[in-house]
Amino acid sequence: MSRRRRKRLATVISLSVVGALLLGGAAVAVVWHRATDSIVRSEFTLPQVAEIVNADPGEQNVLIMGMDSRVDQNGNPLPDGVYEALHAGGADDGGYNANVLMLLHIPEDRSKTVGISIPRDDYVEIPGAPLGVGYTKIKEAYGLAMQEEMNELTWQTEEDLSAEEVYHRARAAGRQAQIETVSHFLGDVRIDHFVEMTMGGFFHVAEAVAPVSVCLNQATEDFYSGASFAAGVQEIDAQQAMSFVRQRRDTGIDGPYLTDLDRSRRQQAFLAALAEKLRDKSTLMNPKTIWSLVDVTQKHVALDADFDVLGFMQIANDVAQHGAHFITLPILEFGEVNGADVNFVDVDEIQRIVASVLDGTYFDAPVEVPGAVTADPEDPEADAAAQDEPAAVPENEAAPEAAEGPETAEPVPGTASYDSWEEPIRAGSIPCVN
Incomplete structure (x- = not known):
């Protein structure tokens, strides 16, 4: 059999398998359900929200939680190679803080999905x-409630629970507290589903879809996260993706000034890149990719009891075709409470912003993105002029010097430059971030 014919046959088989999966063939459906049955799931309630409406398949609010723990969903250590790629210590490092919190608002028509990052x-x-703590960093709700539940289950005598059962019940209590805290903070908003992912899970997702294209305004490096990136558009692998989304400082010379809020912006940029990757139908038509993602979900993801994995894959595909916008909720100032660094916030302003996102009015007013360069296929001369035209400089702000300085990215068609984490990222272009 010729090489070309073998390749064609492999392609046909791959498409047939995925087609059968998506069309719900009986045998494939059985295999699929067996695979997804082993996913960690837990219930949650929102007592502050007057009425919970199951929005599927319409509008949905999905809370994404990225955990700081360096173990899988069962508390087991990860392979040594993954720890090397994470560049974040070993199984004993980290904890049960929700270091990534993003509410993904998906409207019924999927046309204006918005990711709301919560610092x-x-x-x-x-x-x-929980544990008597009424106010603290929002990420700590999970760990506090988990520890409180673990304490109670360890000392109670009504049930004879194994260590594994205690662990999973405590994790469920942590999820409940984190989801309830986020909902209340945002204005008692409805949350339909949650997706909780470990650091190892993120690495394997990136591995399944790599490479992805990201863009940086300026070259940067960081000893702690392992980041070492040039300026401009570049393709990154799974290990680089971990460094990309974890970097919150620059340890090089003449690099950008970064904070924890820039890390949130990096996470948004990666999700935008992931959405762009998913727009390519071949990504979700590849059986190897699909089953890699299923394997990740089994080991490194927790979902609510009603989360439909296959249905959400279709929603994710629909969202990817339109693209997604991203915003980061504002802070008033950095401060300190009991020796811990915190962000002080205006709760009323945050709830006003979230309400405008949920009712679809937040992006109604046109916002010009400084440094944005978009390609116009019908007017190549105008596109060339756009590349040559410098970005506008706000009033009372000095223009950047064009002489010596750190390496910065040249404007590239199809990209938009975001100099601050405060600027909303709009769909339709590759975001260049700090």
């Missing part, structure tokens, strides 16, 4: 005050 150090009220 992890925002100082907020924790409903129920």
Whole structure:
């Protein structure tokens, strides 16, 4: 059999398998359900929200939680090679903080999906005050409630629970507290589903879809996260993706000034790149990719009891075709409480912003993105002029010097430059971030 014919046959088989999966063939459906049955799931409630409406398949609010723990969903250590790629210590490092919190608002027509990043150090009220803590960083609600539940289950005598059962019940209590805290902080908003992912899970997702294209305004490096990136558009692998989304400082010479809020912006940029990758139908038509993602979900993801994995894959595909916008909720100032660094916030302003995102009015007013360069296929001369035209400089702000300085990215068609984490990222272009 010729090489070309073998390749064609492999392609046909691959498409047939995925087609059968998506069309719900009986045998494939059985295999699929067996695979997804082993996913960690837990219930949650929102007592502050008057009425929970199951929005599937319409509008949905999905809370994405990225955990700081360096173990899988069962508390088991990861392979040594993964720890090397994470560049974040070993199984004993980290904890049970929700270091990534993003509410993904998906409207019914999928046309204006918005990811709302919640800075992890925002100082907020924790409903129920687990372990007696009524106010702390929003990321800590999970770990506090988990520890409280673990303490109670360890000392109670009504049930004879194994260590594994105690662990999973405590994790479920942590999820409940984190979801409830986020909902209350944002204005008692409805949350339909949650996706909780470990650091190892993120690495394997990046591995399944790599390479992805990202863009940086300026060359940067960081000893702690392992980041070492040039300026401009570049393709990154899974290990580089970990460094990309974890970097919050620059340890090089003449690099950009970065904070934890820039890390949130990096996470948004990666998700935008992931959405762009998913626009290519071949990504989700590849059986190897699909089953890699299923394997990741089994080991490194927790979902709510009603989360439909296959249905959400279709929603994700629909969202990717339109693209997604991203915003980061504002802070008033950095501060300190009991020796811990926190973000002080205006809760009323945050709830006003979130309400405008949920009712679809937040992006109604046109916002010019400084440094944005977009390609116009019908007017190549105008596109060339756009590349040559310098970005506008706001009033009372000195123009950047064009002489010596750190390496910065040249404007590239199809990209938009975001100099601050405060600027909303709009769909339709590759975001160049700090």
